Amino acid sequence: MKTKAGAILSSIRIDRTLDRKISVQLYMGLRDIILSGGLNGGERLPATRTLASEVGVSRTTALDAVSRLISEGLLESRIGAGTYVSHTMTGRTPVKPQAAGAESERQPRLSPATLQAQQLFAERRRLPHKSQAFVTALPALSSFPMAQWARLSARHLRSDRDAVMGYGNPFGLPRLRGAIATHLNASRGIQCDPDQIFVVGGAQQAFSLIGGMLLDRGEKVWFENPGAIGARNAFISQGAELVPVAVDDEGIVVADGLAKAPDFRLAFVTPSHQQPLSKVLSLSRRLALLDAADRADAFIVEDDYDGDFYFGDQPLPTLKSIDTHGRVIYVGTFSKTLFPSLRLGFLVAPASMVDAMSSIFTSALSGVPTWPQAIVADFIDEGHFATHIRTMRQHYKRRHEILHEHARQLDQHMHIQRASAGFHTVGFFRDPARSEAEFVEAAHAAGLTLSGISRYCLAPIDRKGVVIGYGAASESEIRQGMDVMAQLFV
Known part of the structure; x- marks a missing residue:
C-alpha cells in the first residue's frame, strides 16, 4: 500500500491568471525549492498524485514537471521506491533568492520601548551552558x-x-x-x-x-x-x-x-x-x-x-x-x-x-x-523530588568543599567567597587593577567558563572578580579547574 510520504510542498503557488503554463509554474516552483536548499540531496518527493492534490493541479501536470526535473538531473526516479532529489545536490551551497527590492533591505520600525x-x-552574549568547570546556572545533570x-x-x-x-x-x-x-x-x-x-x-x-x-x-x-x-x-x-x-x-x-x-x-x-x-x-x-x-x-x-x-x-x-x-x-x-x-x-x-x-x-x-x-x-x-533535593544538597555541599580545598593555592591572588546554598560562588581579585575581561578570556582559552562580576552590574562597584559555578562540574573537573585558574595568575 502506498503511503503519503515525502516533503510537503504546499508552498508552491499556481497563478491561473498568468500566461505561463501551469506545468511550467510547477516546474519552476519545484526547481527553486531544490536550488535554494529547501530540499536536500536524497530527500524524497511525494507521489505525483499527492503532489497534484496538494498544489491543486492535474496529475498529468505534476508528471510533466517532475519528468522535466528528472531530465535535468535535479531529481532521480527509483523504480518501486519513488522520486528523490539527486544526490549531486548534497553539500552544494544553496542559491539565495534575489532580494525583492529595497523593501527587503529596510530595517523594521520597532516600538520606542523595544x-x-x-x-x-x-x-547579550550567551555563556556556554555545558557541564564543565566553572559554568553557572546549570545543575548537575549527570546526577538526575x-x-x-x-x-x-x-x-x-x-x-x-x-x-x-x-x-x-x-x-x-x-x-x-x-x-x-x-x-x-x-x-x-x-x-x-x-x-x-x-x-x-x-x-x-x-x-x-x-x-x-x-x-x-x-x-x-x-x-x-x-x-x-x-x-x-x-x-x-x-x-x-x-x-x-x-x-x-x-x-x-x-x-x-x-x-x-x-x-x-x-x-x-x-x-x-x-x-x-x-x-x-x-x-x-x-x-x-x-x-x-x-x-x-x-x-x-x-x-x-x-x-x-x-x-x-x-x-x-x-x-x-x-x-x-x-x-x-x-x-x-x-x-x-x-x-x-x-x-x-x-x-x-x-x-x-x-x-x-x-x-x-x-x-x-x-x-x-x-x-x-x-x-x-x-x-x-511519589517522593522522588524530596529524595532528589536531599541528594543534591549533599552533592553541592561536597563540590563546594572540594572547590575551597583546592582554592588555597589561589589565596594570594583571589578570595573565594564561601556559599551556604546553590551551586555557584564568587572569587574576588585581591589586585584591584586586574582586568576581569582579560582574566575571563584567558580562562576561556584554557577551557574554563567564567564570567566577570561586572557583567551583572547596573552600576560599577568597587570589587572585581569572577562568578564560579561548581554544581555541573565533576569533582575531578573542579580540582583540575582550580589548578588551571592558579596558572592564570602566574
Missing part, C-alpha cells in the same frame, strides 16, 4: 534520576490523548499546583492555597508577566547591584526604570534603595542565595524590606531560584513566609531543582492579586504543556 530596551539590555523520570514519562505519554495533547488549564495542572503548595509549606515555610500558584514557562516568563501586570513605563524598580541578568532584562523590556541598590554582607541595602528611590513600585531580590554574590539576606534586612514595600505601596519579587539547595546552618525564612501584608510575589523554577530544558516554573501570588492574575492567564495565555506538569506532579507526590 528600541530603548535593546540599548539597556545586559550583555533519569530512570524514574523515564518511567513516569512513559506512563503519561500512554495516557488519554486529550490530557497529553490538548489545551490544559491556563493556571497550571491542578495536581501540580497542589503538589507545589504542599512542598512550599513543608520545605520553605510558605503557607498558600493552590489557587495562588500559577505555573509558567520558567522564571523568566514569570518576571515578564509580573512586570507587565504591575509596571507603567518609567516606574522605578529596586534591583540588586550586582543582580540577576535575566530578570533585569525582563523588567527593562517592560519599560521599568531600574534603580541599582547596593548589596553588602547582609544582602540588599534597604537604606540605599530608600535614599535613591523611596517611591519605588517594585523590588527584585534573591534573598536565599544572592545572584551573583552568594550572600544570604539577613533577617533584619528582610523585615526592613517588607516594611519599606508596605510604606511605598510596592511589591517585592522574591526569586528563590536555588533556595531548596541550602546546605549551611538552619536557613532563614523566605520573605513570602513572613509577609503579613501581601507584598511578596514568590517565584520558583524547576530549571535548577530538575533540569533547564523542562522550561517549567511557578509564581505564588498574594491573595489580593489572584483574581487579576487569573483574568490575565485566562484571557492572554494558553498555559504550558500539560504532560510535563503531570510528570513533575507525580515526581513530587
Whole structure:
C-alpha cells in the first residue's frame, strides 16, 4: 500500500491568471525549492498524485514537471521506491533568492520601548551552558534520576490523548499546583492555597508577566547591584526604570534603595542565595524590606531560584513566609531543582492579586504543556523530588568543599567567597587593577567558563572578580579547574 510520504510542498503557488503554463509554474516552483536548499540531496518527493492534490493541479501536470526535473538531473526516479532529489545536490551551497527590492533591505520600525530596551539590555552574549568547570546556572545533570523520570514519562505519554495533547488549564495542572503548595509549606515555610500558584514557562516568563501586570513605563524598580541578568532584562523590556541598590554582607541595602528611590513600585531580590554574590539576606534586612514595600505601596519579587539547595546552618525564612501584608510575589523554577530544558516554573501570588492574575492567564495565555506538569506532579507526590533535593544538597555541599580545598593555592591572588546554598560562588581579585575581561578570556582559552562580576552590574562597584559555578562540574573537573585558574595568575 502506498503511503503519503515525502516533503510537503504546499508552498508552491499556481497563478491561473498568468500566461505561463501551469506545468511550467510547477516546474519552476519545484526547481527553486531544490536550488535554494529547501530540499536536500536524497530527500524524497511525494507521489505525483499527492503532489497534484496538494498544489491543486492535474496529475498529468505534476508528471510533466517532475519528468522535466528528472531530465535535468535535479531529481532521480527509483523504480518501486519513488522520486528523490539527486544526490549531486548534497553539500552544494544553496542559491539565495534575489532580494525583492529595497523593501527587503529596510530595517523594521520597532516600538520606542523595544528600541530603548535593546540599548539597556545586559550583555547579550550567551555563556556556554555545558557541564564543565566553572559554568553557572546549570545543575548537575549527570546526577538526575533519569530512570524514574523515564518511567513516569512513559506512563503519561500512554495516557488519554486529550490530557497529553490538548489545551490544559491556563493556571497550571491542578495536581501540580497542589503538589507545589504542599512542598512550599513543608520545605520553605510558605503557607498558600493552590489557587495562588500559577505555573509558567520558567522564571523568566514569570518576571515578564509580573512586570507587565504591575509596571507603567518609567516606574522605578529596586534591583540588586550586582543582580540577576535575566530578570533585569525582563523588567527593562517592560519599560521599568531600574534603580541599582547596593548589596553588602547582609544582602540588599534597604537604606540605599530608600535614599535613591523611596517611591519605588517594585523590588527584585534573591534573598536565599544572592545572584551573583552568594550572600544570604539577613533577617533584619528582610523585615526592613517588607516594611519599606508596605510604606511605598510596592511589591517585592522574591526569586528563590536555588533556595531548596541550602546546605549551611538552619536557613532563614523566605520573605513570602513572613509577609503579613501581601507584598511578596514568590517565584520558583524547576530549571535548577530538575533540569533547564523542562522550561517549567511557578509564581505564588498574594491573595489580593489572584483574581487579576487569573483574568490575565485566562484571557492572554494558553498555559504550558500539560504532560510535563503531570510528570513533575507525580515526581513530587511519589517522593522522588524530596529524595532528589536531599541528594543534591549533599552533592553541592561536597563540590563546594572540594572547590575551597583546592582554592588555597589561589589565596594570594583571589578570595573565594564561601556559599551556604546553590551551586555557584564568587572569587574576588585581591589586585584591584586586574582586568576581569582579560582574566575571563584567558580562562576561556584554557577551557574554563567564567564570567566577570561586572557583567551583572547596573552600576560599577568597587570589587572585581569572577562568578564560579561548581554544581555541573565533576569533582575531578573542579580540582583540575582550580589548578588551571592558579596558572592564570602566574
